[in-house]
Amino acid sequence: MEEVKVDLLINNAHVYNSVTREFQNISVTVMEGKFYWLTNDVANIEANQVLDLNGKYLIPGLIDSHMHIESSMTTPQNFGNAVAKFGTTTVIADAHEIANVAGVKGLKSYMGQDSIIDVFYAIPSSVPSTNTDMETTGGTIIAEDIEELISNPKVICLGEAMNFQGITSEPNSLIRKIIERVHSKRPTMPIEGHCPKYTGLDLAKFIYSGVTSDHTQQTADSVVEKIMNGMFIQLQRKSINEEILRTISSQKLFEHVALVTDDVMPDDLQVGHLNEIVKLVIKNGLSPEEAIYLATYTPARRMGLWDRGSIMPGRVADFVVLDDINTFKIDSVYKNGKKVGLEEKLDEKFTFDDSLVNSAKAQKLNLKDFDLCVEKKNGKVNANVIQISKQGTFTKKVSKELRVDNHKVCWEEAGLALLMIQERYGKTGDITFGLVDQSITQLGAIGATWAHDHHNIMVLGTEISSMLAIQNQLIEKQGGYMVAKKGKVTVEVGLPVGGVVSELPIKILGDQVRELRKQMRELGYVNTNEIMSFSTLSLLVSPELKMSDKGLFDVKSQALVKLFE
Incomplete structure (x- = not known):
């Protein structure tokens, strides 16, 4: 067998398999920031670094598919510094707070700041959240702005559509024009929704518009109705209870559900991030393997991030080492195959646009x-x-x-x-x-x-x-x-x-x-x-x-x- 040269060889780990939702004992290699080869035949592997995990657990980096960085009152840089140590390695941020303040110009400035984690963005779809007759905002996003934003490689979905009246009853509303523009430019782009308490015909109208997810507060019945009508459900903290999780498990709805944070206050962010949602799900009845699935694999697929969310060849080598899966105790976190420091890093100086300051x-x-x-x-x-x-x-x-x-x-x-x-x-x-x-x-x-x-x-x-x-x-x-x-x-x-x-x-x-x-x-x-x-x-x-x-x-x-x- 030919000699295999890699950057990192990980031995003696229980490795999470996203296909079977089980852990397997196998060695993992990393090359140029991506997973390379999973094997038990390591005799001919030459690694620049060997990591012996002594029976610890290896899972993909956590992916938060619906959240708002500004809900933590912070910048992308400081946010990444804070959450990386908790296992979050990718987020999809809907920066509609910044957009409401300063429009496309302010949004682009905010998106321009780097982070130690991967930050993808949703196009804010509701700026303003209703219309200019109901509220005054500093900026707006109109259908004509979509083309400029959709060409940005950081942009991977349309942010939560919230204007129920505009979506369901007003043919010429701004939100309908935005959805139509997205459909014409990127027909398969995910369109996120904000759909509280809507059911029956109201729900059908909402989904008919092209909105295909909801992250608002759920009941067991609403989860089933929405999923059966084609929606993807993003469960945040307030929707996590034994009844909802039992329904998801008994009706085998895992493929249509992900765990998200939506909004995390800065004081709560000192304690944890998406890892706390995973812990809560385990506490309320799902197995650790099922909880991990909903925080890694399903959000990656929902957002078309085929390059991550699992430990497989060619996927980004973002991973979390766990001491214990039942308590979800984190030993260490790796981003692109490199260990993340546990202390917050100092920010590099970044100047935001005048529209924001x-x-x-x-x-x-x-x-x-x-x-x-x-x-x-x-x-x-x-x-x-x-x-x-x-x-x-x-x-x-x-x-x-x-x-x-x-x-x-x-x-x-x-x-x-x-x-x-x-x-x-x-x-x-x-x-x-x-x-x-x-x-x-x-x-x-x-x-x-x-x-x-x-x-x-x-x-x-x-x-x-x-x-x-x-x-x-x-x-x-x-x-x-x-x-x-x-x-x-x-x-x-x-x-x-x-x-x-x-x-x-x-x-x-x-x-x-x-x-x-x-x-x-x-x-x-x-x-x-x-x-x-x-x-x-x-x-x-x-x-x-x-x-x-x-x-x-x-x-x-x-x-x-x-x-x-």
């Missing part, structure tokens, strides 16, 4: 600007109020009768919080107000430019002086996430890149966000994810009642809802 152009307000007044001088008014839940990001519309005193609405005495959204891109200067139930219960305020998806200035408070302090400081600092008490900002997470991203390493940023979360709770804002709950009060595609700089909207019908009846 000078995006807050709103005017500072004063105390009088927060007066909530009506034409009626005295008496009572009925208000349509956003009621948040303690879990998830969905809201309800509830009616509250409020007293009016000399034209001012006495919302404070009803235990409500005032919500203010201000257009920040220097286009209209519009300011709108809403009222929120079951949110802040103590005196203070919360505010951010990290307000999905339009990312205008959003402040919620029970104390006007604190709301004003946040509004002023968000403009001064070109964006951020803040809490204020007694008229002073008490915690600040600076987000100067587009008002949505920090350039700090996750080690520092995560600590800041942890303190932010703590102070939000101290104000009485309690949710399974306080930060995302608050930030999606402005998300016009997440049921039921949400708000933008244009006013209150019913999400499904997209109808404007009057604050006061």
Whole structure:
């Protein structure tokens, strides 16, 4: 037999086989960053490096097929530095937050930053998430922009289509034009969807448009219905429970499911990434072999990444060494056949486009600007109020009768919080107000430019002086996430890149966000994810009642809802 020269020879490992979903005892070779030959005949192999794993487990690098780097409030570089040690070696990022702030120009700037992991991108399909009559964004992506973006080799899919009304009922909507342009240029490109709670005919209309995946919160029934109608399901944390996993296993639906993170807060990112989802799936009933399959092989095939997701000849040599498969304890991670350092690496200097570093152009307000007044001088008014839940990001519309005193609405005495959204891109200067139930219960305020998806200035408070302090400081600092008490900002997470991203390493940023979360709770804002709950009060595609700089909207019908009846 001829002598075989390779860069790396891996011996004494239990190697994951993606075809059989089993581990096998076999040696693995790597050459020029790719897996080369799997064999037990190593006598004639000459390797530059030999790695003896002493019975440990070898699996492909984890692939996150639906996520948003900006949801971690960070840059591609810092994100890669943070997640590589947790086994994530490839992500498909939908950077629609950046695109909403600065359009194609800002998106290309953001995509231009390198990372130690492989970052592929989705074309943001919903910029804005609805339309310009419902929200003001800093940038837009129109059908004519698709051709420029689709030619970028980093772009491999169309990002989540969210506008249900535009997709299903408006033949000339922007989202339909974008989907048509993608179909004409890349007929087989995956089209991602955001499809919460839609079933029956509504679901059929959504899939008929060309949308072929969904990552929103699922039930066992919705998983089956969507898969049986041709959808690929991306399970994030909130959809993982024993019933759903038992359904996937019993009905043999593995080929149509992948594990994803979607959004991971910076403080959570200090602890783990997609590996934590894998652990949760194992804890809730799937075998480690099945969980690994859903975090490597199925996402790779869904996204047409035929060069990875398995340990086979010619595939990218991204792999994770596990001490134990049941606990998913990671020993080490390799990218392109080379070991990844466990400590975060220092960033190289990168300059983002001016559209991302000078995006807050709103005017500072004063105390009088927060007066909530009506034409009626005295008496009572009925208000349509956003009621948040303690879990998830969905809201309800509830009616509250409020007293009016000399034209001012006495919302404070009803235990409500005032919500203010201000257009920040220097286009209209519009300011709108809403009222929120079951949110802040103590005196203070919360505010951010990290307000999905339009990312205008959003402040919620029970104390006007604190709301004003946040509004002023968000403009001064070109964006951020803040809490204020007694008229002073008490915690600040600076987000100067587009008002949505920090350039700090996750080690520092995560600590800041942890303190932010703590102070939000101290104000009485309690949710399974306080930060995302608050930030999606402005998300016009997440049921039921949400708000933008244009006013209150019913999400499904997209109808404007009057604050006061």
